[in-house]
Amino acid sequence: MDLDALYQDIILDHYKNPHHAGLREPYEAEVHHVNPTCGDEVTLRVHVADGVIADVSYDALGCSISQASASVLADLVIGKPVDEAMAIYQDFLTLMQGKGQVEPDEDVLEDGIAFAGVAKFPARVKCALLSWMAWKDATTQSLEAQHG
Amino acid sequence: MINGLLPELEVVRKDFPILERTLAGGLPLVYLDSANTSQKPQCVIDAMVDHLEHHNANIARAMHQLGAESTEAFEAARDKVAAFLGAPSRDEVIFTKNATEALNLVANTLAWPGPYQVGPGDEVVITEMEHHSNIVPWQLLTERTGATLRWFGLTDDGHLDLTGIDDLLTERTKVVALTWVSNMLGTINPIAEITRRAHEVGAIVVVDASQAAPQLPIDLAAMPAEERPDVLVFTGHKVLGPTGIGVLWGRADLLGDLPPFHGGGEMIETVTMGGSTYAPIPHKFEAGTPPIVEAVGLGAAVDYLGHLGLDKVRDHEHAITGYALDGLATVPGLRVLGPLDAAERGGAISFELDGVHPHDIAQVLDSKGVAVRAGHHCAKPAHARFGAQSSTRMSSYLYTTPEEIDALVDALEYTRSYFKLD
Numbered sequence: 001m002d003l004d005a006l007y008q009d010i011i012l013d014h015y016k017n018p019h020h021a022g023l024r025e026p027y028e029a030e031v032h033h034v035n036p037t038c039g040d041e042v043t044l045r046v047h048v049a050d051g052v053i054a055d056v057s058y059d060a061l062g063c064s065i066s067q068a069s070a071s072v073l074a075d076l077v078i079g080k081p082v083d084e085a086m087a088i089y090q091d092f093l094t095l096m097q098g099k100g101q102v103e104p105d106e107d108v109l110e111d112g113i114a115f116a117g118v119a120k121f122p123a124r125v126k127c128a129l130l131s132w133m134a135w136k137d138a139t140t141q142s143l144e145a146q147h148g
Numbered sequence: 149m150i151n152g153l154l155p156e157l158e159v160v161r162k163d164f165p166i167l168e169r170t171l172a173g174g175l176p177l178v179y180l181d182s183a184n185t186s187q188k189p190q191c192v193i194d195a196m197v198d199h200l201e202h203h204n205a206n207i208a209r210a211m212h213q214l215g216a217e218s219t220e221a222f223e224a225a226r227d228k229v230a231a232f233l234g235a236p237s238r239d240e241v242i243f244t245k246n247a248t249e250a251l252n253l254v255a256n257t258l259a260w261p262g263p264y265q266v267g268p269g270d271e272v273v274i275t276e277m278e279h280h281s282n283i284v285p286w287q288l289l290t291e292r293t294g295a296t297l298r299w300f301g302l303t304d305d306g307h308l309d310l311t312g313i314d315d316l317l318t319e320r321t322k323v324v325a326l327t328w329v330s331n332m333l334g335t336i337n338p339i340a341e342i343t344r345r346a347h348e349v350g351a352i353v354v355v356d357a358s359q360a361a362p363q364l365p366i367d368l369a370a371m372p373a374e375e376r377p378d379v380l381v382f383t384g385h386k387v388l389g390p391t392g393i394g395v396l397w398g399r400a401d402l403l404g405d406l407p408p409f410h411g412g413g414e415m416i417e418t419v420t421m422g423g424s425t426y427a428p429i430p431h432k433f434e435a436g437t438p439p440i441v442e443a444v445g446l447g448a449a450v451d452y453l454g455h456l457g458l459d460k461v462r463d464h465e466h467a468i469t470g471y472a473l474d475g476l477a478t479v480p481g482l483r484v485l486g487p488l489d490a491a492e493r494g495g496a497i498s499f500e501l502d503g504v505h506p507h508d509i510a511q512v513l514d515s516k517g518v519a520v521r522a523g524h525h526c527a528k529p530a531h532a533r534f535g536a537q538s539s540t541r542m543s544s545y546l547y548t549t550p551e552e553i554d555a556l557v558d559a560l561e562y563t564r565s566y567f568k569l570d
Contacts, residue, residue, distance in 0.1 A: 003515045003566070007508075012567070038507060039524040039531075039538045061537050063507035064567075127507065 005117035006124065007064065014111065015064040020074035024057040029141035033134040035126050040066045042131050046138040048146065053077045053085050056135060065115075065124050070131035072111045082139065088112075089136055096125050150550055152467030154460055161547050163189040163452075175517035178552045183331055183359060183496040183543030184521050185385045188449070192388055195448035199441050206437055208414060222440050225447030226430065232450035233380070233397055234367035240403065242396040242433045243443055247358045248281040250381035250396035251325070253433060254354055255285035257406040258323065259293050264352060264405060268294035270322040273351070275300040275308055275337075276533050277330045280526040282356045286325055295322070302533050306333040306486035306493075313345060321351040328360035332527040332541065333486030334469075334493035336364075340375035352378040352402065362387045362545065363465045363494055365458035368397065378402050384442060389449035393442035396433070403429045410435035461546045465495040468544045468553065472497055475557040481569065482560070485534050496543040498525065501560065503569045506540040512566055513540075516559040518552075 023030075027045035034041040040062030047055040056074045060067050073092075077085040092112055095102050100120035104113040118128045154160055161167050164187045169177055179187060199221055205214035207222045230238040244250040258266045266272065272286050276299055290297040298316055301309045308326075317324065324346040329336050343353045354377065357366065361382035368376055379402070384393040398406075408415055408426055412435035417425040426432045453461065470490035476482055481502030487493045501509055510522035521541045524531050531538060542556055564570065 003512060006511065007566070037523065039528065040507075041537075063505035065507070067505075121511070124507070124511070 002117075006121055008114040008117060010111050010114035011064060011068040014068035014071040018060075018067055018071040020056060020058070020071065020078065021060070022057055023059050024055060027055065027057070027142070028145040029138040031134050031138045031141065033130055033137070035062075035066075035130055037126070038062075040127060040130055042066070042070060042134050044070075044131060044134040044138050046135065046142045048082060048139065048142045052079065052081050053139070054079075058131060058134075060131060062130065063124075063127055065118055065127040066130045069115065069128045072115070073131050073135055076110060076112060077135065082143065085139070086136075089132055092132055093129070095119060096128055150467050150471055152463040153550075154456065154464040154546055157464075157547075157549060160456070161549075163191070164547055165190055165193075167547060171517045173517075178516075178518040178555045180542040180544060180548065180552065180556060181519045181521050182362070182545035182548070183386070183494075183541065185391070186362060186388050186545055187547065188390070188445075189388055189452050191452055192390070192445045192448045196390065196441050196445040199444045204441070207440055208431075218440060221444050221447075222438070225443040228447040228450050228454075229395055232361075232366070232454060233395075234369045235397055236369045237400055239429050240397050240400050242398065242403070242430045243438050244381075244394040244396050244433075245392060245439070246385075246394035247356060247381045247383040248285075248394070250394050251281055251354070251356065252285045253396060253409045254379055254381075254398075254406075255289040255325075257409050259289055260407045262405055262407055264322070264402070266290070266293050266295045266322045269320060270295040271298055271318070271320045272296070272323045272325065273298050273300070273316055273321055273346075274324075275326045276302050277306075277308070277333055277335065277527065277530045278325075278327055279331050279356065279358070280528070282325055282327060283529065286323070296320075300326070302333075302530070305488070306330075306335050306534075308335075308337055308342075310338075310342075313342075317345050317349050317351065319349055321346065321349050323354060324351050325354040325356070327356040327358070329357075329364070329494040329496075330486065330527070330530070331359050331496055332498050332525045332530045332539070334496045334498070335486055336360075336493055339377065340371065343377050344375050347374050354379040355381070357382040358386055359494055359496065363458075363462055365462060384446040384449065387446070387449055388452060389446035390442045393439045393446050395446075398429075400429065403433070408435070409433055412436045414438075456546065464546050464548075465544060466490055468548050468550070469493065469495045469497065471550050472542065472544065472553045472556070475553050476560075479557060479560045480564065485531075485536060485539055495545065495548075496541055498539040498541040500536055500539055501563070504563060504567050506538045508567065509540045509560070509563050512563040513556070513559045516555070516562060518556050518559045520556070 042060040044058040203217040205218040207219040379398045385391040415435040506522035
């Protein structure tokens with residue numbers, strides 16, 4: 001079993017020094033997602049301004065994969081127009097559900113390509129997706145709050 | 149050489165075919181997840197295959213030779229389980245799907261009219277170290293009936309905090325439900341003392357023996373009546389048996405007074421469109437076709453344990469647990485949750501390692517062939533009590549060797565170096 005395929009240095013770096021961590025103002029939506037099988041959890045806030053993901057802030061408890069994933073997520077989507085961020089989300093989802101058969105596009109996913117190896121470990125895919133699912137939920141709520 | 153190990157451990161291990169297999173990279177299997185589920189000896193596998201190959205039929209209703217053989221095998225399994233528990237009567241042994249269903253059976257039937265009905269003003273007492281399966285059914289019962297749920301807290305060293313027992317157990321207490329051995333902390337609870345105190349206030353005592361049955365000798369008939377629980381449950385797959393079968397033992401007059409749980413075939417005496425009457429125990433609580441081949445497998449499993457001797461199994465677990473506690477203590481940054489004295493605990497040891505999340509520990513250990521469990525082990529309140537979101541748990545059993553504990557400790561050292569903790 002190739003541990004290094006799972007624990008790429010990029011993942012361990014994000015785990016040790018997570019980017020954009022902590023909960024910040026302002027935000028339109030805050031969500032709390034848990035992985036009931038293992039207890040990993042994330043509280044995540046999204047702030048959308050002028051159709052752009054102005055901020056993603058979070059407080060995550062969990063393994064290296066789930067923590068690093070939150071960090072990479074925030075790096076990728078902050079400052080992006082909502083549509084573009086949603087496309088990145090879709091690409092990441094496709095990668096994680098690809099059982100290791102999907103070739104990631106580094107131009108789109110940047111550090112997120114380090115998670116390609118995680119897709120070969122079915123038990124860990126949920127760890128990598130926890131914060132992304134939370135982000136999609138919060139972003140949807142954020143948009144509804146603004147339009148509602 | 150460590151004192152107390154099972155005699156001829158290497159021979160015993162040969163009874164478990166799975167222990168021969170290797171994992172990715174040709175690594176030997178180091179199975180330290182027996183509190184999750186135990187491995188199965190060949191005699192259990194053979195008993196189940198033999199039943200399916202030669203005796204398969206539905207029980208208690210098929211008027212042919214196979215039906216008679218299958219019924220006999222199923223009821224013989226009940227006798228074996230009764231002997232395993234030292235049950236005062238074989239009719240007090242009810243087969244269920246698992247321990248969870250057994251606990252739900254009790255919590256559910258206590259909601260209905262009868263001498264033991266739980267209602268507004270009544271109290272149910274559990275503990276903070278229970279498995280979710282011994283928490284949620286009682287939450288459901290008390291929420292549905294207007295009763296109050298209370299619980300024993302825990303001391304910092306992982307024992308039940310009994311200082312408030314006089315306040316907790318009162319004439320309002322109808323049920324005390326607790327685990328004999330914690331699946332997370334490993335703690336062995338003073339069942340006899342708590343049962344005696346509960347009986348003094350007229351409460352019934354429900355014991356979750358899921359972790360106790362595999363490793364402690366149980367002799368219900370030998371217990372003084374005032375210290376004998378009223379209900380005791382365990383699951384088959386943790387005592388070398390298959391999944392899909394659990395056991396509820398209950399005092400005969402209590403089970404007789406409780407209303408039925410599931411309605412269906414086999415649990416009736418007669419049925420008319422106007423109403424039904426019910427079979428006596430044990431069949432009253434065994435509606436529908438039961439897990440027949442699973443019961444046969446469980447019977448073979450408890451027979452096997454009986455041949456080894458539960459006192460010897462307990463001594464082996466004690467010896468391995470002590471050796472493991474010593475080994476884990478050498479790993480920098482490792483904190484064991486629960487009692488640190490092997491005499492006070494069972495063979496499940498949960499721990500935290502500074503700087504590495506339990507998932508990551510389990511993943512790295514798995515890459516070395518060491519199988520453990522990581523997560524909250526269905527005991528979130530117990531984790532919360534100790535400020536832990538999750539933990540890593542190693543759990544040994546009668547086939548565990550000291551060398552396997554060494555492999556665990558080595559793999560933990562490797563985990564620390566992999567995550568660059570030095």
